Amino acid sequence: MERIWVLAESGEQGPTALTLELLTAARSLAPTVEAVAWGTDTAQVAATLGEYGAAKVYDVGDLGGALPGAPVATAIAALLGAGDGVPDAVLLPASYDGRDVAGRLSAKLDRPVLTNITGLSARDGALLTEHPIFGGTKIAHARFTGEGPGIYVVRAKSFAAEPSGGGPAEVVAAPAGDVGKTGSAKIVARHVEAATGPKLDEAPVVVSGGRGLGAPENYALIEELAGLLRGAAGASRAIVDAGWVPYSHQVGQTGKTVKPTVYLACGISGATQHLVGMKGSKHIVAINKDAEAPIFSVADLGIVGDVHKVLPALIEALKSRS
Amino acid sequence: MHVVVCVKQIPDPAAPAALKPDTRTLDRSGKLILDDSDSYGVEMALQLAGNVEGSEVILVSMAPGGETSGLRTALAMGASKAILVSDDALAGSDALSTAKVLAAAIRRAEPDLVIAATESTDGYTGTVPVQIAELLDMPSVTFAKRVTTDGSTVTVERQTEAGYDDVESPMPVVVTVTAGVVEPRYPSFKGIMAAKTKPVDVLSLADLGLDPAQVGGAGARQEMVDVADAESRGAGEIVVDDGDGAQRIVAFLEQLKVI
Ligand SMILES: Cc1cc2nc3c(=O)[nH]c(=O)nc-3n(C[C@H](O)[C@H](O)[C@H](O)COP(=O)(O)OP(=O)(O)OC[C@H]3O[C@@H](n4cnc5c(N)ncnc54)[C@H](O)[C@@H]3O)c2cc1C
Numbered sequence: 234m235e236r237i238w239v240l241a242e243s244g245e246q247g248p249t250a251l252t253l254e255l256l257t258a259a260r261s262l263a264p265t266v267e268a269v270a271w272g273t274d275t276a277q278v279a280a281t282l283g284e285y286g287a288a289k290v291y292d293v294g295d296l297g298g299a300l301p302g303a304p305v306a307t308a309i310a311a312l313l314g315a316g317d318g319v320p321d322a323v324l325l326p327a328s329y330d331g332r333d334v335a336g337r338l339s340a341k342l343d344r345p346v347l348t349n350i351t352g353l354s355a356r357d358g359a360l361l362t363e364h365p366i367f368g369g370t371k372i373a374h375a376r377f378t379g380e381g382p383g384i385y386v387v388r389a390k391s392f393a394a395e396p397s398g399g400g401p402a403e404v405v406a407a408p409a410g411d412v413g414k415t416g417s418a419k420i421v422a423r424h425v426e427a428a429t430g431p432k433l434d435e436a437p438v439v440v441s442g443g444r445g446l447g448a449p450e451n452y453a454l455i456e457e458l459a460g461l462l463r464g465a466a467g468a469s470r471a472i473v474d475a476g477w478v479p480y481s482h483q484v485g486q487t488g489k490t491v492k493p494t495v496y497l498a499c500g501i502s503g504a505t506q507h508l509v510g511m512k513g514s515k516h517i518v519a520i521n522k523d524a525e526a527p528i529f530s531v532a533d534l535g536i537v538g539d540v541h542k543v544l545p546a547l548i549e550a551l552k553s554r555s
Numbered sequence: 556m557h558v559v560v561c562v563k564q565i566p567d568p569a570a571p572a573a574l575k576p577d578t579r580t581l582d583r584s585g586k587l588i589l590d591d592s593d594s595y596g597v598e599m600a601l602q603l604a605g606n607v608e609g610s611e612v613i614l615v616s617m618a619p620g621g622e623t624s625g626l627r628t629a630l631a632m633g634a635s636k637a638i639l640v641s642d643d644a645l646a647g648s649d650a651l652s653t654a655k656v657l658a659a660a661i662r663r664a665e666p667d668l669v670i671a672a673t674e675s676t677d678g679y680t681g682t683v684p685v686q687i688a689e690l691l692d693m694p695s696v697t698f699a700k701r702v703t704t705d706g707s708t709v710t711v712e713r714q715t716e717a718g719y720d721d722v723e724s725p726m727p728v729v730v731t732v733t734a735g736v737v738e739p740r741y742p743s744f745k746g747i748m749a750a751k752t753k754p755v756d757v758l759s760l761a762d763l764g765l766d767p768a769q770v771g772g773a774g775a776r777q778e779m780v781d782v783a784d785a786e787s788r789g790a791g792e793i794v795v796d797d798g799d800g801a802q803r804i805v806a807f808l809e810q811l812k813v814i
């Protein structure tokens with residue numbers, strides 16, 4: 234494995250955590266790591282990308298409000314078509330836009346794509362991918378058998394990000410050119426939901442609530458407890474779908490992957506799709522009135538009890554300590 | 556307006572899932588049902604079609620053994636007809652193969668709008684819809700939590716890390732919807748009866764002009780190497796709350812120095 238490209242996604246605070254995780258992983262697999270980025274401040278993010286191992290950043294530039302999927306995939310396909318410095322693998326973040334780019338790229342290049350990857354390793358010169366299946370109770374390994382470069386979509390927190398101490402990456406312009414009809418979906422306005430306290434995927438303590446809370450107003454208990462523990466409040470998909478809390482709180486396969494020091498699951502059954510998002514937590518505490526709930530199979534401390542009794546008592550106990 | 560909905564028919568998720576020992580692909584030999592994820596797409600399509608005069612909702616599915624149970628559920632909800640691609644050569648299809656087959660079938664329906672779920676319950680690659688969009692040379696808007704259309708443009712609230720974006724796209728376009736966007740209706744008795752006679756066009760690969768060597772197991776360019784048990788977490792301590800549950804948690808947090 235000689236060269237790996239990483240799709241580098243940035244937010245308000247520069248490259249996303251997952252981007253830095255991918256650069257770190259790529260560095261351990263190939264001597265040359267390069268990134269593909271887009272937006273108006275690639276020159277700025279190039280410093281951070283370089284610090285995490287990217288030698289070069291291909292800059293697709295400003296997308297003029299277009300959703301990234303089509304233009305960024307078009308730019309990558311053009312770079313690959315140009316033929317020099319073709320990578321052995323392209324790593325993409327399992328994010329909204331990362332998945333779009335992966336799907337587009339796969340169809341453009343007529344190459345399959347491996348998704349939901351939580352680990353990468355080299356075996357016999359090929360890249361072996363790791364995928365949790367059946368709620369993370371089993372781990373499958375897969376690989377591409379066709380011509381490279383393979384397209385790999387990797388989940389958050391599969392690797393720990395570590396800087397390499399490299400200097401700023403060299404920025405090379407790589408505009409998409411004409412994207413045609415596929416690029417005609419445009420962002421006309423952005424809405425940012427107010428967020429307080431630590432971020433769900435970074436907080437050392439996560440307190441999550443599920444349908445067992447019984448009613449939307451009881452989510453206040455989760456928020457209060459999270460506040461007392463200086464943590465973040467999470468949720469199962471059941472209560473997100475029901476509209477009790479915004480999607481940004483969702484933990485699991487289609488939500489955030491969290492790996493806090495302590496995860497408290499309150500009134501959550503522990504469906505496989507929830508488990509894959511929190512099973513990597515260092516310590517897990519579960520409160521559920523059903524002793525048979527699957528969440529207890531991953532809990533270090535399980536309380537078979539009623540959240541309406543245990544949570545208020547826990548909140549009182551913590552308040553009386555401070 | 557032709558609204559095409561991709562509906563996957565999957566093994567009942569409540570039944571234990573299994574892998575086929577030879578190919579390590581999911582065993583789909585049992586009875587299949589409508590993927591819950593796609594019931595939201597069907598409902599969304601019915602609502603959007605209801606708002607634009609002269610619209611029709613057409614289902615497209617790829618499934619083994621001529622399976623139509625899931626399609627009948629969606630027809631009973633109110634879709635008018637279905638295209639089913641079923642061919643033995645499709646066993647073991649990867650996401651791109653699936654997308655090629657579905658794209659060919661969707662083309663026949665002359666779509667103005669294609670709706671799919673952000674991800675299926677059993678495969679959850681979440682790439683099929685965008686691959687379809689690329690193959691059909693259409694824009695795509697994924698992770699829609701709200702969709703409106705006037706028949707020529709779609710306006711979508713698209714989920715983002717920080718909130719959501721308002722996205723506009725000309726049609727035809729592929730839109731993927733998240734679970735919970737709309738409340739899927741229950742088929743009425745009348746709907747169930749009507750669904751029995753609604754047309755389901757069953758097509759083979761040859762009908763679609765696709766080469767069996769390019770799709771299914773034959774065209775797959777990825778393989779499962781092995782499957783192993785994941786490292787299991789050490790058995791924890793499970794206690795029944797006798798009024799001391801909260802104290803147990805406090806003690807545990809103290810021991811971890813979290814408090
Ligand atoms: C494609 C796909 C993706 C998905 N992605 C996700 C995801 O990202 N995240 C996610 O969470 N889910 C996801 N799901 C949904 C998942 O399958 C479950 O439906 C969901 O996690 C259930 O949420 P829950 O545990 O809150 O609800 P339930 O399963 O209804 O569990 C409620 C629990 O509360 C307990 N309870 C009830 N009352 C009390 C009480 N008074 N005190 C204590 N306990 C009580 C019950 O015993 C029960 O165990 C996904 C599903 C699919 C098909």
Ligand SMILES: Nc1ncnc2c1ncn2[C@@H]1O[C@H](COP(=O)(O)O)[C@@H](O)[C@H]1O
Nearest residue numbers: 562617671672674675678680681682683
């Ligand atoms: N075999 C299929 N038949 C019909 N639609 C499908 C099929 N496979 C995937 N889809 C559609 O694509 C969505 C995402 O699937 P996936 O990429 O498998 O996560 C599904 O929810 C369906 O809407």
